[in-house]
Amino acid sequence: MKTKDKILQEALKQFNERGTDAVSIRSIGDAVGISAGNLAYHFKNTDAIIYQLYLNLAEALNQQVAKTQDLEMTLHNLAKRTKETFQILFIYRFLLIDFVHINRRVEGLQKHFLSLMDMRKMQFRFLFELFQQKGLFRKDITNEQYAELSDIIILYSNAWVSDGIVRFKGTNEALISHYARLFFMMTLPYLSAEGKGAFEEVLENWESM
Amino acid sequence: MKTKDKILQEALKQFNERGTDAVSIRSIGDAVGISAGNLAYHFKNTDAIIYQLYLNLAEALNQQVAKTQDLEMTLHNLAKRTKETFQILFIYRFLLIDFVHINRRVEGLQKHFLSLMDMRKMQFRFLFELFQQKGLFRKDITNEQYAELSDIIILYSNAWVSDGIVRFKGTNEALISHYARLFFMMTLPYLSAEGKGAFEEVLENWESM
DNA sequence: CATTAATTAGAACAAATGTACTAAATTTTG
DNA sequence: CAAAATTTAGTACATTTGTTCTAATTAATG
DSSP: HHHHHHHHHHHHHHHHHHOOOGOOHHHHHHHHHHHHHHHHHHHHHHHHHHHHHHHHHHHHHHHHHHHHHOOOOOHHHHHHHHHHHHHHHHHTTHHHHHHHHHHHHHTTHHHHHHHHHHHHHHHHHHHHHHHHHHOBBBBSSSSHHHHHHHHHHHHHHHHHHHHHHOOOOSOOOHHHHHHHHHHHHHHGBBBBHHHHHHHHHHHHHHTTT | HHHHHHHHHHHHEEEEEEEOOGGGHHHHHHTTTTTHHHHHHOOSSSSHHHHHHHHHHHHHHHHHHHHHHHHHHHHHHHHHHHHHHHHHHHHHEEEEEEEHHHHHSTTTTTHHHHHHHHHHHHHHHHHHHHHHTTTBBBHHHHHHHHHHHHHHHHHHHHHHHHHHHHHOOHHHHHHHHHHHHHHHTGGGGGGGHHHHHHHHHHHHHTOOO
């Protein structure tokens, strides 16, 4: 593996374990087995590493969206993609844990992040409309309510990792599965009778999916 | 004001503005106008300050709960208390922003925090049951669903500040009001037809409340 | 092979931080 | 008022961190 990739891998590990502020170019260099001087050659400072890791996450999420658009959007497929997306987010969890702090300190990231959020919000709105047309979502829910649901869903998808790390007892796999499931269940009271049927089928096979 | 209180006030300000890691006993001392040595006499280090501020928040929240139990729990009163609670949380917002990080670094805090969360969860469950008995909440919602709603509500009440700081455009007052309202609206799809009537009345007078 | 470019190690420096200690000043108490 | 306790300023020290620079080594290229 190239030095640059080794650095990114080790940095990701340390960021996730100890938070961005407790990690230095020296702590990463020591673990990788290279000098701090060499590390500074590849990345000027830890902010540059954070920025690169953020770009990697954004790219992984984009690929996930592209995947989604290829498939016919059944509830079952949506559940699968949700689980995958949650796994990706967990890999880069320090970005969600140090959310506000990173936005404050890494220049140029906030703007990019906000547009990523807007994009995801639009995707959710699209999905809600689709499922409403298919008769899976209730017809008596107003547009305003769907807008608010997607806001809450965005908030949830940024916050579940932090909540899980502090409150959840169990393995990482169990954590991811639990919060992906909870995410899915947030839409339950918005479903029509027909939607609930399909929904329960998905939930029954949740673990094996 | 006593030195100790001055320190706490200034520390709270700096924590909220810059995050816990960017604040030192010297930066606080300089702002208050006392020496670092003196500050170390009152609080051994920044962790001790964080811990004290956390206790202050927990105490303020407990008082809020006591207040709630005095009143007849109408939807209108609940909305008022919700707004107040959100204001309190915003005052101590660094604790929610640096959530995971503080739990990692300040010893003895995680346990206390977890029991606080459990307590709040039980309060929500109690409220849901009460409103269900009053016919404001839907009867066809299962116990499991109410358990999950309270989990999501706990998550939301820990995460809205971070979301708001990054994504919301507007004054702090508008931010608090917006997220308290969104919090309230999360329960909307769980309401009965009767509940919705009372609910909309509350929402109409939201700003003036 | 020779030269150029890329990579790496290592050292040096200033700034900031937690921590510990001393001595002076102030307040409280008897 | 005198003694004791509390509060305060100031200093010193070891660590850590970002940053910058130099020189050596390795890889790439013509």
